[in-house]
Amino acid sequence: MLNDFLILMKPELLITFIIFLLLFIKVGSSMKNESLLLLIQLVLLLNVIAGFFLNEEGSLFGRLYRTNNFMSLQKSILSIGVYLISLLFSNWLKKSEHLLEFFILLLSALLGMFFLISSGSFLMFFLSLELATIPIAAMANFDLGKKVSSEAAMKMILSSAFSSGILLFGISLIYGATGTTSFSEMPALLTGSPLQILAFVFLFTAFAFKLSIVPFHLWTADVYEGAPVAVTSFLSVISKGAIAFIFTSTLYQVFQPMQAVWYNMVMILAVATMVIGNLFALRQQNIKRFLAFSSIAQVGFILVGMSSNSLPGTSAVAYFILIYVFSNLAAFGVAGAISQQTGKENIDDYKGLYQTNPLLTWIMALGLFSLAGIPPTAGFFGKLFLITAGASKGNYIFITIAALNLVISLYYYLRVIRAMFMDKNETPIPKIFLEAPVRFGLLLCGTGIVLIGLLSWIYDYIITIAA
Template structure:
């Protein structure tokens, strides 16, 4: 029983926080400031607690398993959630439903944890649904805005289609292999046509969740309509969790089909990078811009996954960590400016450096890292992804990805140019950043610098990986 509680520690702590918030909500009224202070402290305890008593093991006849790498992945998601919570301070301090927002948010995180630790397809699907349904609810948390309701509707409809395809694929896998456990499926997969069709359905379901082309059509509209905090969460935490699941599913469960899924990922990665880049160039709304930017980043991650190696697995985890810091640095500034002034267009940021130099530099560093400009951490993240992809010997794919990195420089530097060089007749006024958002931005900048310059981070992640 002690092992059960220790192995399930991260899920149990989240569950306790959710029930604590529910219980306190029923009690006496508290101000939004008090709730935000309490929740951020609880999330900080949750993050720090993830590093204590790390125990690996298998529970429930293999339905749930954990390893040192899985524990690290959950800690990365905990850190990202804490940063997003602190960045949401200005938006939530005047909101009527602060507690409800956090209950739904932590419920999605709990679902992601079960999904990452899943040992069979049924647990994977249940975790996926738990992480998706509350997410559609919080996408509609700007209750007075029609666009927010539209974003929630598009998210729930697209999620329903992707979940349906995923479930259909799971049923076909079970029908052709007679197993739902990952080990049983890996032993029974032999490459028959129906199994390949089932895998295509599964890959399409995952493709919707990570916004890979051509399953990306919901992304920009949902990102634009949802509150910036929810957009941040969708962009980094939700996608990161799906990628943490996709890698072991490909590398272990469907390893016998590696020749088939390599060709599929090759095509998906190329079109995802190209389409993401081309559409990002055309955007003026910052949230739509970051939506297409995130689509292009997924393409680079798929290049790393094609490596089918320990280097591929570790490079994905390393890049997701860097991506959380980089994207949340950009989203943190956009979130604060949006909550304070209501301005979300890239053209609004002309001359931003003159009125808000610190925020301007934070945004610029985040964009540099997303573009992969050395010496930021984003450069090293993309370098290891391309290196993992090159390990397969397909230099055509790596060359296409590298050329698209050059294209992405244009639209990232276009924003930096607007911030530092362009004039604006109505610039964003000087803003005073509260303590929580300021701390979140400092954590992001420190993360961008630390993960890039300290080689131990990548070496540690690589040491936790398993050779496939």
């Protein structure tokens, strides 16, 4: 029993262990920020490596907690993202007075996401979702001197409290309709009665809030803009990824009997999310807002893949999120480095960046190309597999809209590319000094973007373990 417990819950236990380690350091040691950050990066790297070993399948606590290889992989993807964040934003983290608190909060949120992925019942699901949300709101407030940061935190708290309320309402309705909260027992009890559909709509809305699916996306841009870049990137990459994972598995496993209902919902919202995310991104000036709207559009593409309701759909979503972690973090990493040293966050400020900072420009370009889905970057494969999965239903109009949205999104990604490479600027951003960890993190992102697509066995591995 204890062995089971230790091995099955290994990812969660490791994170808990790291959190306690940080707490003890906080209480008992006076390490300097620099060495402390180095230690944290090392521990997080070990955590990533450990995530790939000794993964087993099973469940605990009367099926409240379950895990399998696919879930372990999803957790590993998130761990990789957190490790990259710890590298990319070293400059900013080092100067922070509350480095330890930052990581304790961040890892608590990550722990919540791990439990979320593994949850086997709506109770567990709700608990872990709260654990994954509340620390992020605290983190959004981390630029203590800035008003926008507090405003972002406030908006985040309000909107997530609201969506939690809706979620709880949905859960209680579904419990009332079926008499169970367990994921494994529920499908047999779903008959598609009006009450169940109502409950499902509430649950769906809550997910839509968290994933910022249109029309529940309005909080996203303000929160992304106000929060520090490190937090924004965590929100838009790790948190989105975790919710997308659990959303897919809930739809595919728990609500499988109601797929006729949710296929149409997913499809319509996918179109709305892509189109509106893209159209709003066209006109943004602030790079963080820009990336916020682009990430809304990306969620639209994830929904396209999700609509397929098949094994290729699940694996395409996981594969895309792996790629998305690298691509989006590359873009955020560059934006963060620039904003931290010069305070500049507008796309117009990036004019002429290539003359002074070729490395940063190329990494940014790679990230944006990957987000736009241009080969040979990984994003091309990710997007294409999502769209192919979505096309399996034979709905040509839907797929054409998705494909044309790729073009709209290309247009605004090219705006940034144009500013960096082509536009002239008398006073471009000066040469930015990149410390070793930041440089390493950026190169890691760049390598990931180039290789993950071309190494086709990665997708095959995902599809084998997702089966």
